[in-house]
Amino acid sequence: MAKYEIAVIAGDGIGREVIPAAMDVLDVAADVTGAFELRWQRFDWGCQYYLDTGRMMPESGLSTLGQFDSIFLGAIGYPGVPDHLSLWGLLLPIRQHFDQYVNLRPVRLLPGIPGPLRDKGPDDVNFVCVRENTEGEYSGAGGRVHQGHPEEAVVQTAIFTRAGTERIIRYTFEYARRHGRRKVSSATKSNAINHSMVFWDEVFEKVAADYPDIQSDKYHVDALAARFITHPQTLDVVVGSNLFGDILTDLGGALQGSLGVPASANLNPEKRYPSMFEPVHGSAPDIAGKGMANPVASIWAGAMMLEHLGETEGARLVIEALEKTTAAREIITPDLGGSGTTRAFTEAVVRALRGL
Numbered sequence: 424m425a426k427y428e429i430a431v432i433a434g435d436g437i438g439r440e441v442i443p444a445a446m447d448v449l450d451v452a453a454d455v456t457g458a459f460e461l462r463w464q465r466f467d468w469g470c471q472y473y474l475d476t477g478r479m480m481p482e483s484g485l486s487t488l489g490q491f492d493s494i495f496l497g498a499i500g501y502p503g504v505p506d507h508l509s510l511w512g513l514l515l516p517i518r519q520h521f522d523q524y525v526n527l528r529p530v531r532l533l534p535g536i537p538g539p540l541r542d543k544g545p546d547d548v549n550f551v552c553v554r555e556n557t558e559g560e561y562s563g564a565g566g567r568v569h570q571g572h573p574e575e576a577v578v579q580t581a582i583f584t585r586a587g588t589e590r591i592i593r594y595t596f597e598y599a600r601r602h603g604r605r606k607v608s609s610a611t612k613s614n615a616i617n618h619s620m621v622f623w624d625e626v627f628e629k630v631a632a633d634y635p636d637i638q639s640d641k642y643h644v645d646a647l648a649a650r651f652i653t654h655p656q657t658l659d660v661v662v663g664s665n666l667f668g669d670i671l672t673d674l675g676g677a678l679q680g681s682l683g684v685p686a687s688a689n690l691n692p693e694k695r696y697p698s699m700f701e702p703v704h705g706s707a708p709d710i711a712g713k714g715m716a717n718p719v720a721s722i723w724a725g726a727m728m729l730e731h732l733g734e735t736e737g738a739r740l741v742i743e744a745l746e747k748t749t750a751a752r753e754i755i756t757p758d759l760g761g762s763g764t765t766r767a768f769t770e771a772v773v774r775a776l777r778g779l
Contacts, residue, residue, distance in 0.1 A: 425459040427732055430491040430697070432480075432513075434469040436706025437716035438497020444769040445721035446495070448744075451773050452729065452737040459734050464491070470501035470509055470706075479512030485520045493728050494699040497721070498706040511563070519557050521696035523689035524587065525594055526554035526668060527727070528703070530655075530675035530685070533719070534750035536759055538680045540652065547656040548678050553598065554668025555591040556689055558582050559619075561665040583619045583664070588626045594692060595662040596634040607631070609641040610663035610671060623664065648674055676703050681758040683717025686724035690731065700728040714764045717756040719745065722772060744775035 433442040446463060453459050466487075468480040479499075481487075488494055494517065500509045517523070532538045532548040540548070565579040592609075599607050609627045613620035624641065631639040642650065644667045650657065651674050663671055676685035685703040702720030710716060722745055729738040748754070754771045755761030763771075 424457070425732075425734070426462060427459060427492040428462050428464065428490070429728075430488050430494045431463050431465045432468050432494065432496050433465070434497040434499045434706065435471065435501040435509075436498050436708050436711035437704070438469075438499070438702075438706055440711070440714065440716050440765050441702060441718040441721040442495060442497040444718040444765055445725040447769055448722050448741060448772050448776065449725045449729065449737075451776050452734075452741050455740060455776060456734070456737045459729075459732075459737065463495075468513060469499055470504040473504050473509065473512065479509060484513075485516065488517065488697060489521070491697050493732060494697050495725065495728065496699055496701040498702065498704060500706050502708055515561065515563070517699055518689050521691055521699070522557060523691050523696070523698055524555065524557045524591060525688075525690040525692055526556040526672070527598075527688040527690055528552040528554065528672040528675065528685065529723075530672070530678060532679055533684065534746050535752045535755075536680040536684065536749050538678055540655070540678065543655060543678075550655065550658040550675075551598070551602075551604070551660045552668060552672045552675055553591065553595040553660065553662045554672060555587065555663070555665050556668075557665075558584060558587045559665035561669075581619055581664075581666075583622055585626065588623060589630060592627050592630045592662055593633075595660055596630060596637055596639075599637050599660045600634065604637075604659045606638040606640070606659040607634075608647065608658060608661045609639070610644045610647050610661060610667040611641050612644050612667070614643060619664075627662075644671070647671065651675060651678065673703070681717060682720075683756065683758045684719045684723070686720045686727055688724065688727045688731065698728075698731055700724040700731075714766065715757050716765050717758050718765050718769055719749070722769075740776060741772075744772050747775040748772045 433439045473479045530550050532545045560581040562582040567577045569575045611620050613624045682704040687701050687703050689699040726738045726741040748771045754763040754767050
C-alpha cells in the first residue's frame with residue numbers, strides 16, 4: 424500500500440471548515456480503494472499566525488514543507504492582515520520556491536448546479552485553464568522610490584523567460600493530447616503589450632508547430648473574456664500568463680455557479696518538489712464558523728491531488744461521488760440554493776463514495 428505524507432495548511436476563515444471536510448472524504452477514498460494511505464500533518468500557519476508572530480509561516484516553513492509529498496491548502500487572508508502581506512507571506516513563496524509553474528484549473532459545471540449563463544449547461548461549460556504560475560506579472564520584481572513625496576515612482580516589472588514561457592505552453596499541449604482535448608487557445612495582448620506578449624505569441628506558435636494533431640488559436644485577453652461568457656462551448660484548453668490566467672480563471676469560476684465550486688492545482692509536473700492543491704475561494708469571513716461553507720472546491724482539489732499522486736482510481740471515485748451528490752440536490756449548501764451544512768454535504772459525498 425502506498426503511503427503519502429501530506430502537509431495541511433487549513434489557513435483562515437472557512438478554510439478551517441472545508442479542508443477537514445475534504446480530508447474526511449479522501450480518507451474514505453483511501454479506505455474504499457485499499458490502495459493508499461494519506462498521512463496528514465497540520466500546520467496552523469496563516470493570518471492568525473501572522474498576528475501572533477509577525478510572519479505568515481515560520482522561517483523554516485519552506486524547508487519543512489519540502490519534506491512532504493503534497494501540500495493541501497485551505498484559504499489565506501483575513502481582515503486585519505493586508506492581502507499583499509498574506510499572499511507574499513505564504514502562497515506565492517510556496518509556488519515559487521517549489522517551482523509550481525503550472526496552475527491547473529478545470530472550468531466545469533457540475534450536474535445539478537445551475538450556472539449563471541442562460542441555456543448553458545454541463546455540456547457547454549467544460550474546459551480547462553492552464554496558468555503560468557511562477558513568473559510573468561507576478562514575479563515580484565520592481566520597487567518604489569521617493570515614497571510619500573510628490574515625485575514618488577513605482578516600477579512593477581513582468582518577467583517572461585523563454586524557458587518559463589515555453590514549458591507552460593508545452594505542458595498545455597501535452598495536457599491536451601493526454602486528455603483527448605482537441606484545441607489549445609492562447610490568451611495574449613500583443614496588440615498593445617509589444618514586448619512580452621509579442622514574445623509570448625512567438626513561443627506559442629513555435630510550440631504549437633510541434634503538435635499538428637492539436638488545433639491552436641489565440642485571442643486578445645479581452646476578447647477571450649467575452650468568449651468565456653458568450654461561447655464557452657467553443658473552448659477546450661486555455662493557456663495564459665500569470666496575470667491573464669488569474670483573471671480568466673476567476674471568470675471561469677463564476678461560470679461554475681458558485682465560488683465554492685472551483686478547485687485548483689499548483690503543480691511541479693516533474694515531481695521534483697511537492698505540489699499544492701487548494702480551493703479557489705477566499706476565507707469568507709462573513710460565513711466563517713457558521714458551518715455553511717461549501718466544501719465542493721476542497722473535495723475537488725483533493726481529487727486533483729490524488730490524481731497527481733498517481734491514485735487515479737481514488738480520484739475518479741471522489742469525483743463521481745461529488746457529481747452524484749450535486750446532481751441529487753438533496754443536500755446542498757446555501758450558496759447553491761439549498762440549506763445543507765458543510766458537514767451534511769460532506770456526509771452525503773461519503774455515502775455516495777461508499778455506494779450507500
